[in-house]
Amino acid sequence: MRTLIFSAALPFLLFHASSHATDKAPPVAIAIHGGAGTLSKANMSDEQEARYRQQLENAVKAGHAALKKGHSSVDAVVAAITLLEDSPLFNAGKGAVLTFEGAHELDASIMYGKNRMAGAVSSLRTVKNPILAARAVMEKSVHVMLSADGAEIFAKSHGLTQVDNSYFTTPHRRQALDRALQKLTFSPSSTYSIDTFDYKFGTVGAVALDKHGDLAAGTSTGGMTAKRYGRVGDSPIIGAGTFADNESCSVSATGHGEFFIRYNVAADICARVKYQGKPLEKAAKEVIHDVLLPAGGLGGVIALDRHGNIAMPFNTEGMYRASINTQGEVLVEIFK
Ligand code: ASP
Numbered sequence: 001m002r003t004l005i006f007s008a009a010l011p012f013l014l015f016h017a018s019s020h021a022t023d024k025a026p027p028v029a030i031a032i033h034g035g036a037g038t039l040s041k042a043n044m045s046d047e048q049e050a051r052y053r054q055q056l057e058n059a060v061k062a063g064h065a066a067l068k069k070g071h072s073s074v075d076a077v078v079a080a081i082t083l084l085e086d087s088p089l090f091n092a093g094k095g096a097v098l099t100f101e102g103a104h105e106l107d108a109s110i111m112y113g114k115n116r117m118a119g120a121v122s123s124l125r126t127v128k129n130p131i132l133a134a135r136a137v138m139e140k141s142v143h144v145m146l147s148a149d150g151a152e153i154f155a156k157s158h159g160l161t162q163v164d165n166s167y168f169t170t171p172h173r174r175q176a177l178d179r180a181l182q183k184l185t186f187s188p189s190s191t192y193s194i195d196t197f198d199y200k201f202g203t204v205g206a207v208a209l210d211k212h213g214d215l216a217a218g219t220s221t222g223g224m225t226a227k228r229y230g231r232v233g234d235s236p237i238i239g240a241g242t243f244a245d246n247e248s249c250s251v252s253a254t255g256h257g258e259f260f261i262r263y264n265v266a267a268d269i270c271a272r273v274k275y276q277g278k279p280l281e282k283a284a285k286e287v288i289h290d291v292l293l294p295a296g297g298l299g300g301v302i303a304l305d306r307h308g309n310i311a312m313p314f315n316t317e318g319m320y321r322a323s324i325n326t327q328g329e330v331l332v333e334i335f336k
Contacts, residue, residue: 026211027326028067031302031310034090035254037200039318059083060322073216076208081131084204088170091202096168096222098177104168107236108134113215113244120145120236128161131220180226205252207304217242217250233257239267248274255299284311
């Protein structure tokens with residue numbers, strides 16, 4: 001009798017189990033940033049704030065839409081970052097900061113947590129979307145990092161859109177360079193100092209988790225205003241500005257790159273998750289507030305783990321940031 005009841009109930013149970021499984025799509029999540037720095041409500045008009053918020057929302061939604069369609073985390077990171085690179089509001093692609101000599105030199109990187117493949121480019125001058133060049137290095141070369149002329153030739157050979165260097169210039173960045181040049185004093189050995197002016201980092205980045213449970217991270221930047229001598233920041237350095245590993249987390253950073261390189265920030269956060277078993281939020285906060293800040297390093301990160309946990313700590317006044325969590329909740333924030 002018991003067997004009979006059970007077998008009669010089985011189809012019902014199976015139906016419910018399977019319909020439940022299809023209702024519940026695997027969780028996807030994404031977070032992006034558009035730089036950190038001296039960003040306070042008092043220094044920003046309502047109109048400016050609205051424009052930034054709109055761009056952040058557009059970018060995070062573009063990345064999320066890719067994830068919802070079943071595309072990879074790499075696709076989602078690239079979808080979000082190319083939008084931010086094309087926006088003149090951020091320090092990446094169009095709107096990138098100017099070097100000491102008044103030109104643009106762009107850096108970008110991307111990493112896939114599934115297999116720890118990575119691609120990076122530095123000191124690009126004519127590639128419209130550096131994140132696409134970083135992706136091409138990851139997927140179409142045997143190398144991880146290409147720089148300057150070699151990176152340009154490689155990007156061209158893969159058909160990436162090229163523009164004149166002046167395409168990236170905006171009046172706002174020109175004024176920022178003029179102000180910086182007035183304030184910065186260089187000794188012959190030229191120590192770069194940001195202490196003399198309010199610094200707004202404007203790098204862009206994204207981290208994503210796709211339906212297969214694979215993480216990715218990417219970062220793109222013009223670097224720092226008035227940078228000199230082919231300076232390369234943390235953004236194209238795997239482990240410093242960008243890191244992704246399915247076994248721990250994915251991170252994209254923004255801030256004073258020299259510190260992020262020396263403290264290996266992105267990889268350090270993931271190492272704390274992996275080897276110390278720390279929750280993502282705790283690991284990310286520790287590195288940004290307890291390691292970087294006492295050393296004098298300003299900036300922040302976005303971080304995401306395989307469970308869809310998102311952390312976005314920063315030790316500056318603000319950080320442009322947005323996320324869509326596994327519940328589909330959209331968050332767009334600028335200030336503390
Ligand atoms: N981290 C970048 C760099 O040092 C700057 C930024 O985040 O805006 O090149």
